[in-house]
Amino acid sequence: PNGPMDDRSIRLANQIVGNAPGVPALEQTLSGPVLRFNAPAVIALAGAFMPATLDGEAVPYWQPVSVARGQVLALGQIKGAGHRTYLAIQGGLDVPDYLGSGATFMLGQFGGHATGQLRTGDVLRFHATPAQVVAPAQPLAEADRPALTDTWEIGVLYGPHGAPDFFQPDDMQDLFSSTYEVHFNSARTGVRLIGPKPRWARTDGGEAGLHPSNIHDNAYAIGAIDFTGDMPILLGPDGPSLGGFVCPAVVTRDELWKLGQLHPGDKVRFHRVTPPPLSLPFMAAPATGDSPVLHRSEGVVPVVYRRAGEQYLLLEFGEPVLDIPLRLRVQLMLERLSSRGVEGIVDLTPGIRSLQVHYNPDILPLAELMTILHDIEQELPDNEDDITVPSRIVYMPLSWDDEQAQLAMRRYQELVRPNAPWCPSNIEFIRRINGLSSIESVRDIIFNASYLVMGLGDVYLGAPVATPVDPRHRLVTTKYNPVRTWTPDNVVGIGGGYMCIYDMEGPGGYQLFGRTIQVWNTWRGTNAFEQDKPWLLRFFDQIRFYPVSHEELMEARAAFPYGRFPVRLEETTFSLKDYKAFLAEHAEEIGQAKARQQDAFETERQDWIARGLDTFEEEVAPPQVEDTILPEGQMAVDSPVPGSVWQIPVAVGDSVAVGDTVAVIESMKTEMKVVSPVAGKVAEILCRTGREVRGGERILVISTVEQG
Numbered sequence: 283p284n285g286p287m288d289d290r291s292i293r294l295a296n297q298i299v300g301n302a303p304g305v306p307a308l309e310q311t312l313s314g315p316v317l318r319f320n321a322p323a324v325i326a327l328a329g330a331f332m333p334a335t336l337d338g339e340a341v342p343y344w345q346p347v348s349v350a351r352g353q354v355l356a357l358g359q360i361k362g363a364g365h366r367t368y369l370a371i372q373g374g375l376d377v378p379d380y381l382g383s384g385a386t387f388m389l390g391q392f393g394g395h396a397t398g399q400l401r402t403g404d405v406l407r408f409h410a411t412p413a414q415v416v417a418p419a420q421p422l423a424e425a426d427r428p429a430l431t432d433t434w435e436i437g438v439l440y441g442p443h444g445a446p447d448f449f450q451p452d453d454m455q456d457l458f459s460s461t462y463e464v465h466f467n468s469a470r471t472g473v474r475l476i477g478p479k480p481r482w483a484r485t486d487g488g489e490a491g492l493h494p495s496n497i498h499d500n501a502y503a504i505g506a507i508d509f510t511g512d513m514p515i516l517l518g519p520d521g522p523s524l525g526g527f528v529c530p531a532v533v534t535r536d537e538l539w540k541l542g543q544l545h546p547g548d549k550v551r552f553h554r555v556t557p558p559p560l561s562l563p564f565m566a567a568p569a570t571g572d573s574p575v576l577h578r579s580e581g582v583v584p585v586v587y588r589r590a591g592e593q594y595l596l597l598e599f600g601e602p603v604l605d606i607p608l609r610l611r612v613q614l615m616l617e618r619l620s621s622r623g624v625e626g627i628v629d630l631t632p633g634i635r636s637l638q639v640h641y642n643p644d645i646l647p648l649a650e651l652m653t654i655l656h657d658i659e660q661e662l663p664d665n666e667d668d669i670t671v672p673s674r675i676v677y678m679p680l681s682w683d684d685e686q687a688q689l690a691m692r693r694y695q696e697l698v699r700p701n702a703p704w705c706p707s708n709i710e711f712i713r714r715i716n717g718l719s720s721i722e723s724v725r726d727i728i729f730n731a732s733y734l735v736m737g738l739g740d741v742y743l744g745a746p747v748a749t750p751v752d753p754r755h756r757l758v759t760t761k762y763n764p765v766r767t768w769t770p771d772n773v774v775g776i777g778g779g780y781m782c783i784y785d786m787e788g789p790g791g792y793q794l795f796g797r798t799i800q801v802w803n804t805w806r807g808t809n810a811f812e813q814d815k816p817w818l819l820r821f822f823d824q825i826r827f828y829p830v831s832h833e834e835l836m837e838a839r840a841a842f843p844y845g846r847f848p849v850r851l852e853e854t855t856f857s858l859k860d861y862k863a864f865l866a867e868h869a870e871e872i873g874q875a876k877a878r879q880q881d882a883f884e885t886e887r888q889d890w891i892a893r894g895l896d897t898f899e900e901e902v903a904p905p906q907v908e909d910t911i912l913p914e915g916q917m918a919v920d921s922p923v924p925g926s927v928w929q930i931p932v933a934v935g936d937s938v939a940v941g942d943t944v945a946v947i948e949s950m951k952t953e954m955k956v957v958s959p960v961a962g963k964v965a966e967i968l969c970r971t972g973r974e975v976r977g978g979e980r981i982l983v984i985s986t987v988e989q990g
Contacts, residue, residue, distance in 0.1 A: 284385035284393060285519045287311075287470055288366050288542025290428055291329035295370035298326035299346055300417040305374035306384045306394075308406070310367045314357025315400065323349045323408060324372035324419055330364025330430060330543060332357045345421035346372075363430040364543040372419060373409035381816075389471070389520060389788050390743060392804045428539065432548045436540050437555045438507065438531040441574030442588035442596040446483055448494070448528045453480040457507070457530060458554045462514070466546040466924040466949050466974070467767050470520040471788060472508065473544050474764075479512040479897060485887075489604045490526055490778040492715070492760030492887060498602060499526040499740055499747045499780065500633035503594040503640075505533035505541065507552070510791060511763025512898055516541055523739030524633060524747060526761065526778055526791075530574070532591030546924045546949070546977075557589070562649060564656050579656065582664045583611055587652065593628075595639045595651060597659075604749060604756075604779045608635040609736050610669050610858055611662065613821070618658050626651070632821070634736050634747070634780075667859045673822045675732070675852040680827035681835040682725060683709055684797035686770040691794065694766045696972050697926050697948060703886075703895050704762065708793040712776060716757050717882030724757065728795060731755035733781050733825040734856070743802045744817025745785040748825055751861070753872045758879050761791035763898050767948075772839070773797045774827075781825075797835060798827065799842045799849070808845030818849075822856050915987030917960045924977045925949030927969050932982075936964045944982055947975065962986040 286292040286309055296305050314332045327334055327343045334341040334357045341347055341355070349355065360367065377384045377395050386394030395406055438458075445451045456478045465474035480495075487496030495509045502508065502522055506529040508515045516533065518541055533541065534555055544550065560576060561568035569576040569589075576595075577587040588596040597615070600608045612632045619639075620630060626646025631638045641651055687708070695705040704711035713724050732755075733748035740747035750756050761777040769784050775792030776782075782792050785802045800818070807813035819825070830838070841847040865872065890896040912918060929946040938944060938958040945956040965985040969975055 284383055284387050286368070286385075286542065287518055288329055288368070288539045290539035291366070291542070292368045292370070294344075294422055294426070294428075295326045295328035295368045296374075297417075298328070298344065298419060298422050299324050299370050299372040300415045300419045301370060301372065301374055302414055302416045305370070305414045306377050307368055307370040307375060309386075310357065310369065311365060313359040314367060314369075316354060316356045317406075318354050319349045319351060321408075322351050325349055325355070326370045326419075327367060328370070328422075329367040329428075330360045331362050332360050332367045334358070344424075344427055346419035360545075363432050363545070363548075365545045366542045371408045372415060374414040376407040376409050387520060389786050390802070390804065391786075428543075430543055432545065434540055434544065434548060434550045435553050436550060437534045437537045437553045439534060439555055439557060439589060439591050440531055440571060442503075442532075442590040442594075443497070443528040444530050444574040448483055448497075449530060450481045450483050453482070454530065456480070458552055460551070462550045462552075464544045464546050464548040464550060465513075467926070468544070468546065470518045472515040472517045472521050473541055475514045475516065475550060477514065480509065486883075487526075487760075487778065488602065489756075489758055490602070491758075492883065493763050495527050495763070496761055496778055497526055497528055498604060498634035498636075498778070499524050499737055500596060500598075500636040501594075501631035501638035501739075502529065503532045503590040503638070505538050505591060507531045507533075510765045511761070513764040515765075516544075518542075522741045523631065524737050525741065526747075526780070529590070532594070535592050557592075560649060560652070562652055562656075564653075576652065577656075579659060581660070583608070583662075585659050587655070590638065592643055593640060595641065595648070595655070597637045597639070597655065599635050599637075602635070605635065606734065606736075606749075606751075606861060607858060610671065612637050613671065614662055614669070615658060618661070619655070622654070622658075624651075624654060631739070632737060667862065669858040670855050671822045672820075673734075673824055673854050673856040674820065675824045675826060675850075675854055676819065677826050677828060677850040678798045679830040679835055679838055680729075680774065680796045680798050681830055681832045682796045684773065684832055684835070686797055687773045687775075687794040690766060690769055690773065693768060694762070697928060698764065698767060698972075699762075699898060700972060701895060702762070703890060703893075704760075704793055708775070709795050712757055712759055712793055712795065715759055715879075715882055715886045717878040717885075724795070727755050727757060729827055729829060731826070735819050735821055735823040735825065736780075738817065738819060738821065740780075740782050741784060741790060742788060743785045744819060745783055745801060746781075746819050746823075746825065748781045749779055750781075751824065751864075752868075753865070754868070754875045756875075758883065759793045761793075763791075765789050765791040769794075770797070772800055796827075799835070799838050799847070803843050806843060806845070808843070810842075810845070810849045810851070824854075824856075912983065915985060916965060917962070917984045917986060918980045919944055919956060919958060919982040919984060921945070921947055921956060921969075921975045921977060921979050921981050923947060923949040923954060925954070925975060927971050927973050927975060927981070928953055930967060930969070930971055932964050932967075934964050934967060938962065938964060938984065944984075945969070956981070958984055960984055960986050 388398040391398040462475040462477035482494035484494040490496040557571045579585040586598040629640040731750040735746045735748045737747040769790035775794040777792035803811040838847045925947040928948040943955045962984045966983040969981040
């Protein structure tokens with residue numbers, strides 16, 4: 283993840299001051315900072331318009347501006363269209379590289395100048411030498427400036443998922459013809475959209491989850507339209523690496539910058555871009571772009587080649603089932619491709635039964651990449667029974683039904699979906715949907731399971747997606763629909779047949795059952811974390827949880843990043859031959875467990891249908907009506923932003939002073955306090971907790987007149 287949300291505006295800002303592309307600059311969302319310059323500089327502002335002054339004088343956009351030592355640059359709130367503004371300084375900001383990048387990852391609290399988001403008092407240094415300057419500073423012609431609007435047309439390529447495998451043809455027609463609205467709960471991770479719900483081609487996702495949007499986790503492309511349940515999300519540069527939802531289209535490279543300027547309430551239409559035809563000797567027919575599938579390779583294990591935008595290719599192996607042998611075959615493909623050292627391949631990311639190839643099409647054309655992949659795939663062995671991979675058994679403490687997990691459930695029910703069938707207790711839902719007799723049975727299964735790590739970066743960073751080696755321990759659930767907007771760090775959950783440890787705060791969709799220690803350590807190498815490898819786990823590790831209290835876990839979490847809490851690691855191997863023998867030995871019991879789950883799964887689905895819970899309708903604010911004129915002695919309190927009402931700490935009749943908090947609005951992943959502008963008593967409350975409100979909407983009335 284990481285990088286600018288609007289890569290075009292930051293590139294143009296750098297160009298104006300003469301910097302090379304990619305030089306670090308400052309991204310500002312909605313409102314800007316006040317900066318005192320302790321050295322002379324040449325700056326440029328680009329992107330959305332934030333009123334800016336230099337020692338009180340207005341600063342123009344799209345042209346170089348000289349700043350003297352001691353001058354103060356102040357930026358206000360965005361006015362007009364757009365959502366982000368970029369400040370470039372000649373020579374570039376002097377920030378260290380972390381994991382090969384100078385970008386900031388705010389959710390992970392690393393990168394950039396130090397620990398993520400800027401705070402009052404932070405010092406930003408810029409290069410005093412002109413090493414990063416490659417051209418003279420000059421204004422940008424008006425014709426070259428990006429046009430910002432509140433009604434957007436965004437070009438996309440069809441794929442990797444589509445009709446008829448996952449969606450109905452009419453769903454694709456809707457996607458490419460409908461107008462969507464940008465949801466207030468959007469951020470750098472992704473831009474949520476409000477629009478038509480898909481009809482879906484499947485009734486569910488099988489072992490991947492109860493909802494038809496659920497798939498076995500695969501890697502995501504930046505700019506993908508990710509259907510998390512019935513809600514589409516445009517995945518941003520801070521979006522998840524892996525996930526278990528379908529993506530029917532990916533924004534084209536030249537249009538990605540628009541994601542950074544989408545503002546809550548903006549309207550969006552997707553324009554389908556037709557790629558040039560692709561024809562190769564091994565393809566049954568040319569790929570024209572009418573289908574997300576480029577090629578289907580038949581064999582002992584079939585492989586589907588799926589287009590995922592202009593820079594990604596997704597290979598899916600075998601049938602859409604949870605099958606450890608398929609994951610091992612993906613590993614063989616990854617290792618053989620890596621050993622070739624193909625120029626133009628940026629990254630390789632394995633999923634449960636897939637491999638995503640991130641490539642640079644300017645260096646490695648798609649046709650050439652497809653030929654290389656097909657050659658390697660055809661060379662893979664027909665029988666993988668002799669595959670053995672290195673593994674470790676990693677013992678991790680788990681606070682069962684931890685209070686942070688409970689908080690996430692409550693917050694979701696209050697703010698997102700009050701009637702969610704998996705709330706108020708995710709653990710009770712896990713019990714019910716798996717046909718178990720008690721919550722204690724759920725607990726016993728989880729603490730007896732050995733979870734095999736199938737992927738890393740599931741959601742973010744080094745978060746594992748893992749499944750029990752013993753199928754009798756596989757608890758199958760659906761994922762949240764829509765996903766949570768907030769998940770505490772290091773809580774543990776189940777989605778489909780998989781377990782995930784959330785390694786940082788952010789959105790999420792798994793059913794939560796506890797919390798554990800960190801799986802990512804930004805700042806230190808310890809016995810558990812290798813130097814320059816801040817992730818704890820490796821592919822094919824086996825995680826085993828043991829119970830601790832909440833207090834014991836908090837002590838462990840405080841000590842673990844410093845190497846003062848020991849984690850037991852046992853070196854071992856994972857043998858496919860031995861695994862298949864185990865499955866054969868316990869086939870009858872495994873079959874019984876699956877049958878019990880399937881019966882409970884179907885019972886739950888029918889109950890949802892009967893109660894109208896099988897789909898989700900996003901609650902939207904009622905149409906804005908003209909506010910009534912208040913009588914003398916009453917003062918309106920308006921919401922300063924669009925968002926969801928998180929808290930109302932006052933009641934009608936309460937006395938308030940100037941500056942007292944009367945409501946808290948959650949917007950753009952931020953809780954914003956709304957304060958009383960006057961002293962008086964609360965006369966009327968016009969909103970409720972969990973309801974969406976518009977920016978400028980009246981939410982309370984304060985009476986400044988003593989009631990007789």
